[in-house]
Amino acid sequence: MFGAQLRIALLATCLADAIFPRAAIATVQLLERLGHEVVFPNDQTCCGQMHINTGYLTEATAIVRRHVEVFERAGCEAVVAPSGSCVGSVRHQHAWVARRAGDALLARRAETLAARTYELSELLVDVLKVRDVGAYYPHRVVYHPTCHSLRMLRVGDKPLELLRNVGGLTLLELVDAETCCGFGGTFAIKNADTSTAMLADKMACIIESGAELCTAGDSSCLMHIGGGLSRLRSAVGTVHLAEILASTEPAHPRMVRSQ
């Protein structure tokens, strides 16, 4: 499929849209650089994961319905999100929520849509068959595999493969990489002490790695890790995987759009 131009709908995710736009912008820039068309269905809001995971399934059903309708209308070959957890929700929760609400038709539509919805590294490696996206990012980086990308989507080594092919980038090892950072959505608020204890251990491993930056495929986990590192006034920052992959050497042809 590599080489063929795809029309890809961007699920920006509510968090990236409102707080971390650079992750969504980088996703657009990267895919356009690879020669694909990106559309942003403007009616989208959120995948509903926060409502689902907090137990508000009635409210979530309406959000799921909106999500399915908006992205069906977009009529694209693929939907991409710079988030493992939002795609995890689309793929593993939407149909369940619809079925629980007694809407079998919506459940089937959600399944059909989920089958062409991908997390960024999945889209690149599995669909676009690209491992070297031509990025250049001269920094020392550790990668934190977020729980939902790891255990709901099973993205495995895909993000690492993409990072290994980034020019100038030094990929460092993260001890206990597969342990949760303690975010967990409303868990970070409802069980703030436990969440912080988990975060403390995650940060210790990140700092110990000697990295300048911690990257991941989810803005939410990065908000948590980054928020903790910032509170410690640590010298380690956070950056979304999409931002690394979108970065190029100054000499490279510039992207169509710029921020």
Next chain:
Amino acid sequence: MSTFLGTPGIGNLRGDSSFPTAARRELANTQMRRNVGHATRTIRSKRLAAVGECPDWEQLREAGSALKRDVLARLPELLTELEHNVVARGGVVHWARDATEANQIITGIVRACRTDEVVKVKSMATQEIGLNEHLAVHGIAAIETDLAELIIQLAHDKPSHILVPAIHRNRSEIREIFLREMPDADDLTDDPRVLAMAAREHLRRKFLSAEVAVSGANFGVADTGTLAVVESEGNGRMCLTLPKTLITLMGIEKVVPRFTDLEVFMQLLPRSSTAERMNPYTSMWTGVHPGDGPENFHLVMLDNGRTAVMTDEVGRAALHCIRCSACLNVCPVYERTGGHAYGSVYPGPIGAILSPQLTGTRTHDDPNASLPYASSLCGACFDACPVKIDIPNILIHLRAAQVDAERHGLPSGQDMAMKAAAWVMSSPRSFAVAEKALTAARFVAGTDQRITALPFPLSRWTASRDMPAPPRESFRQWWKRTQSAIQA
């Protein structure tokens, strides 16, 4: 004809405070955190190696899960079959609706034996019903013979792990407990072997004198009437063979249809629990045999909320649990809070779905109502579970049940926040309005664009984490601007 839907479980299934409160207390115990962290880390890596040896592990998990589904689908029939076969081979079967009945039945049997001492095989069911405390009230001493249970008993502590009840204690603490509580123990070092030998000496006398033993059961086989206990230390084997009377307390969900089904579980359980290919002692007994083992055998079948759990089609999968504790060992929450934070004798991820279902949750203030939220939904428990219990999904299911049960009352702060968020997500217009409103937060941020303090409940976030200031331009604003630039 009405259907019996069961009564709520009682006993040691509920703590005094909510999980967040109890966790806050436990997190301050730095010694416990190092002990549990070290132990779970060790077991985790060993389990991965033990499981990695089985090329058919996923099929085994699938088989275990299918067997358990089958058991729950025809539980009454299988329990009747088990009862019939136990009785046919000389055992006596008792049925206990709840912890109180089970305690009364067991106490009655012990009294009829005219003894004031029983030896015990490690058993979660007897911990669940608080048997030792009940026996003590009636002047009967229950002696735990599992090393870790003995440590807990001597320390007047509570178990904090399903398999390794004293996981929160290290060897120097154990040495102090032994020195304090064992009359004959002196001159002990913290060498594990020295400690184990001291316990062995302490227990040996009890094994030889006890007239009655009490055990739990890992499995009860319907088609043969066989009971099975797996263990590591041999203390179980002593209890199951030496005393004249054996009383076994078994949760009704522990029944399996056929003897051959044990083939699956005997592979799944040791590798998942102790990371062993095979546990050192597997004891199975079928009825009584003159001159060989106990002369009297009593099987007490315990409901204590299990029938009530059966009525929930999603939640009932919690009854598939074979008590291996793999989910505890991989859980990042359990690893930090330890088991006591969960209040119930069943801690960790499985406890978070089992305890609130067994007891039912009366109100929002019920400590067990907080358990389904005691998880970041990281999913490590589901991956580790040998019978594929989808714990994260059941956690969400129980959260939803809690939210729905409270819909008619006064809305909580969370309700209002979630409803407001649902409104925001209901259309792009409202979402854009919210994004604009968010921009106002830029004024809260310092010149370094860091937000370090927010009002309640977000103060719980900013107590330990900063928030970045919202961007000048949201993604959709950027898209609109650049898109129109392209079109122009």
